[in-house]
Every structure is written in structure tokens, then in C-alpha cells.
Amino acid sequence: xSSKDKTWKELGIxxxxxxxxxxxxxxxxxxxxxxRDLEKCTTCLTCVMLCPEDAIRFxxxxxxxxxxxxxxxxxxxxxxxxxxxxxxxxxxxxxx
Amino acid sequence: MTTQEWKFTAKDMAIKPDLFTSGHRxxxxxxxxxxxxxxxxxxxxxxxxxxxxxxxxxxGSIYPYTSWNLxxxxxxxxxxxxxxxxxxxxxxxxxxxxxxxxxxxxxIALAGDGGTLDIGLQALSGAVERGHDFLFVLYDNEGYMNTxxxxxxxxxxxxxxxxxxxxxVIPGKLETKKPITEIMLAHGMEYVATATPYxxxxxxxxxxxxxEVEGPAFLHVFAxxxxxxxxxxxxxxxxxxxxxxSCIFPIWEAVNGIRQLSTxxxxxxxxxxxxxxxxxxxxxxxxxxxxxxxxxxHVIDQIQSLTDARWAKLLKQCETATN
Ligand code: SF4
Ligand code: SF4
Numbered sequence: 001x002s003s004k005d006k007t008w009k010e011l012g013i014x015x016x017x018x019x020x021x022x023x024x025x026x027x028x029x030x031x032x033x034x035x036r037d038l039e040k041c042t043t044c045l046t047c048v049m050l051c052p053e054d055a056i057r058f059x060x061x062x063x064x065x066x067x068x069x070x071x072x073x074x075x076x077x078x079x080x081x082x083x084x085x086x087x088x089x090x091x092x093x094x095x096x
Numbered sequence: 097m098t099t100q101e102w103k104f105t106a107k108d109m110a111i112k113p114d115l116f117t118s119g120h121r122x123x124x125x126x127x128x129x130x131x132x133x134x135x136x137x138x139x140x141x142x143x144x145x146x147x148x149x150x151x152x153x154x155x156g157s158i159y160p161y162t163s164w165n166l167x168x169x170x171x172x173x174x175x176x177x178x179x180x181x182x183x184x185x186x187x188x189x190x191x192x193x194x195x196x197x198x199x200x201x202x203x204i205a206l207a208g209d210g211g212t213l214d215i216g217l218q219a220l221s222g223a224v225e226r227g228h229d230f231l232f233v234l235y236d237n238e239g240y241m242n243t244x245x246x247x248x249x250x251x252x253x254x255x256x257x258x259x260x261x262x263x264x265v266i267p268g269k270l271e272t273k274k275p276i277t278e279i280m281l282a283h284g285m286e287y288v289a290t291a292t293p294y295x296x297x298x299x300x301x302x303x304x305x306x307x308e309v310e311g312p313a314f315l316h317v318f319a320x321x322x323x324x325x326x327x328x329x330x331x332x333x334x335x336x337x338x339x340x341x342s343c344i345f346p347i348w349e350a351v352n353g354i355r356q357l358s359t360x361x362x363x364x365x366x367x368x369x370x371x372x373x374x375x376x377x378x379x380x381x382x383x384x385x386x387x388x389x390x391x392x393x394h395v396i397d398q399i400q401s402l403t404d405a406r407w408a409k410l411l412k413q414c415e416t417a418t419n
Contacts, residue, residue, distance in 0.1 A: 015159060017157050017158075017159055017160055017161055017162035018160055018162070019160045019161050019162070020117065020119070020161070020162065020163075020165070021117055021118065021119030021120055021156070021158075021161040021162060021163040022117050022118050022119045023119065023161070024119040024121075024161050025119070026118070026119060026120075026121065029124060030124070044106065045106035045107065045110045046106075048106070048110045049106060049109065049110065049134070049296050050130060050293065050294070050296065050333050051130070052122060052125065052126050052127070052129040052130040052133065052332075053118050053120075053129070054114045054117060054118045054133060055118060057110075058107070058110035058111055060107070060111055068118070071118040071119065073123075073124035073125075074124055075124035075125035075126075075322075075329040075330060075332070076125070076328075076329060076330030077125055077130075077329070077330055077332060077333050079330065080330040080331060080333065080334060081294075081333050081334070089330075
């Protein structure tokens with residue numbers, strides 16, 4: 001601790017987190033990424049509701065879902081739960 | 097409490113902005129994180145959240161970042177319910193003194209199984225006994241996961257954790273899960289319910305009902321943890337379904353002590369042949385792997401008979417309710 005650091009008596013009574021975590025991208029955690037087959041998707045929105053990351057967004061303007069790969073951690077829940085098996089988890093290099 | 101049933105349609109809920117947002121640092125496939133998202137989808141207006149120490153408190157508030165898009169407070173492990181009580185009392189007195197608008201504010205206390213069944217139990221019991229107006233949501237991942245997977249009183253029989261390690265001495269945890277909902281029901285609460293994220297509409301409805309109660313309400317949500325359960329991240333929702341289908345975690349609600357099974361569990365009452373063996377649920381979870389060794393098969397039998405006995409008892413409790 002440097003002499004400039006505040007002592008516990010001088011610190012505020014609480015710490016306030018001030019930066020929204022949407023500025024903290026978690027997308028680089030993933031190994032596999034979800035790829036969706038548009039033909040099979042029925043827009044049932046199951047994946048949107050069950051994704052722990054809010055990384056699948058429903059766009060009512062065009063009635064479609066979109067992945068936000070900036071946050072998707074590649075857990076594969078969406079692929080496992082999709083009733084029509086429209087999502088598969090793939091290595092990014094396989095997609096290219 | 098009103099008798100109104102809410103219709104949470106997938107479309108409405110999908111476009112409702114999250115209050116527990118992306119960028120949190122829960123592990124991939126974390127069901128508790130999905131539970132928090134869903135719980136917050138069911139809010140109806142101004143809401144204050146207070147959280148006990150635990151995985152979900154940490155992942156959403158790593159300084160300087162916050163995943164909470166609403167007023168949020170954390171102080172210690174043991175006192176989520178005491179915080180909620182304090183917030184409730186503060187709002188009341190400030191409104192009385194005219195320092196705050198009279199608009200109703202919902203209070204949600206969130207805690208894991210450690211912060212509810214173990215460390216937070218006395219604060220919870222006290223706040224409920226005093227009748228504060230808040231909804232307590234327990235997300236149950238059956239152990240102290242972020243500190244290194246230690247057992248809690250919510251860890252089920254036979255599960256291997258770092259403090260109940262399966263090996264030559266013991267076949268995982270020797271004790272059974274503490275029946276927290278029975279403890280809460282014994283407080284005479286107006287609303288107590290259980291839910292799992294797989295049946296998300298049911299979960300949202302129960303959150304909303306809990307918020308509508310003028311007084312304390314308690315919601316026990318089953319929340320698989322891929323890290324602590326040594327399970328596939330992609331299977332977290334599947335396990336929250338299998339737990340219901342095997343009657344390991346039946347879902348029901350009790351309004352003024354009158355218990356009723358929720359549809360996915362009700363189906364199993366009406367069609368018992370659909371009930372899955374506990375093996376179907378235990379399989380694939382690393383924490384139960386040792387149970388599939390021949391020398392431990394008796395533990396699986398024990399889990400099956402315990403589950404059957406609990407299910408039979410629950411059916412009776414629901415029966416007496418309807419008669
Ligand atoms: S779960 Fe499958 S079918 Fe439903 S919206 Fe998602 S990708 Fe489409
Ligand atoms: S892989 Fe997991 S994090 Fe990524 S979109 Fe699917 S459910 Fe969400």
C-alpha cells in the first residue's frame with residue numbers, strides 16, 4: 001500500500017460499480033460458436049429465453065433472431081434446447 | 097393477492113430489455129445466470145434488488161462493472177433478507193415523511209443455497225416473521241461453487257464435492273438435502289413455490305405472483321451449475337427438466353399453505369408411467385459419477401427410494417389441499 005492510498009477510515013461507506021457490464025465483452029471466452037439454419041428455425045424463441053447471456057436477440061422488425069457473438073460464451077444451451085435442431089455448435093475455423 | 101393469471105408470451109418477454117444484462121462473468125452454461133435474467137423479466141415496475149454474497153453476486157458486480165440495470169445492493173453473505181427488510185422499512189418511513197413518492201416499489205432478495213439454507217437462514221426467518229414486503233428468490237445450485245465446490249446443506253445425498261469427496265471412505269455426501277420449502281411453509285407464508293428455468297413461463301408467473309403478495313414470498317429455483325456438477329455446459333437446462341421429470345425436484349406452488357402441483361409435475365401425477373428413474377438425471381453429472389461403480393449402486397437405490405417417498409408425500413399434501 002502506498003502512502004497515498006486511503007485508509008479504511010477515509011474510504012466511502014460503499015463501493016459503487018458505475019460501468020454497465022455491457023461494455024465488458026465475454027464473446028472471446030468461446031471455443032464453439034452457434035450457427036443457425038434459417039430454414040429450420042420456427043422463431044419459437046426458446047433459445048432467446050434460455051440463453052444465460054442474453055446473446056440471442058429477437059428482432060421483431062424482421063421477425064428473426066440474431067446472435068450477439070460479442071457476448072455468446074459458446075455454452076451450447078441454445079443448440080441443445082432448440083426443438084427443431086436449427087442450431088449447431090461449430091469451431092469458427094470450420095465456418096470459414 | 098389477486099387471482100389474475102399472467103400471460104408471459106415469448107414475444108413480449110424476448111423484446112423486454114434485460115435488467116440483469118450481458119457482460120456478467122458467470123461460467124458458460126450457468127443456469128443461475130439464466131434464472132436471474134428470467135426472474136428480472138417478470139418484474140412489473142420500480143424494483144430494488146438486494147443480493148447475498150455468492151456466485152451471482154460476484155459475476156454481476158466485478159468493479160467497476162455492474163450487470164444490474166436497476167438499484168442493487170449487496171452487503172454480506174448472511175443478510176440478503178435483512179437488507180430487504182431494511183429497504184422495506186426505509187421506503188415506508190420515507191413515504192410517510194413525504195420524502196419519497198407513494199409509488200409502490202417491489203423488493204427482490206436473491207441468494208444462493210449457501211446464502212439461504214445455511215448462512216442466511218436466520219435473517220430470512222426473521223424478515224418473514226416480521227412480515228416485510230419482499231420476494232426472496234433462492235437460486236439453488238446445491239453447493240458453494242465459486243469458493244471451490246464445497247458442500248452446503250442443499251447438496252443432495254451422494255454428490256461428490258471437495259468437502260464430501262467420493263472415494264474409498266465415503267460415496268459422496270452422506271446427508272440429504274435440507275427441506276427449505278417446508279421450513280418456509282412452516283412460517284405460514286402466503287406464497288411459497290418451486291420452479292426451474294427450463295419451464296420459464298411457469299417461473300416468470302411464480303415470480304410475478306410472489307411480487308403481488310403484500311408481505312413476504314419465497315421462491316425456490318433449481319439452477320444447475322456445470323462447473324460444480326461436473327456436467328456439460330450445454331446440458332444445464334436439460335438437467336433442470338430432468339430433475340422435474342424424475343421427481344427429484346417437483347414444481348408446485350402453495351398459496352396460503354394450499355399446495356398445488358404445477359403442470360409439468362401434475363402430468364407425472366396423472367401419468368405416473370412418464371416419471372423417469374433418478375438414474376436418468378444422475379447420469380452424465382460428474383458429481384454422481386462414482387455412484388455408477390458397482391460398490392456404490394446401493395446409493396442410487398437409496399436416492400430412488402428417497403425420491404419416491406418424497407414424491408408420495410407431496411402428492412398427499414396436494415391432495416389434502418384440494419379436498
Ligand atoms: S430455439 Fe431454435 S427454432 Fe426456436 S427460435 Fe431458437 S433457433 Fe429458432
Ligand atoms: S451458445 Fe450459449 S451463450 Fe451462446 S448464444 Fe447459445 S445459449 Fe447463448
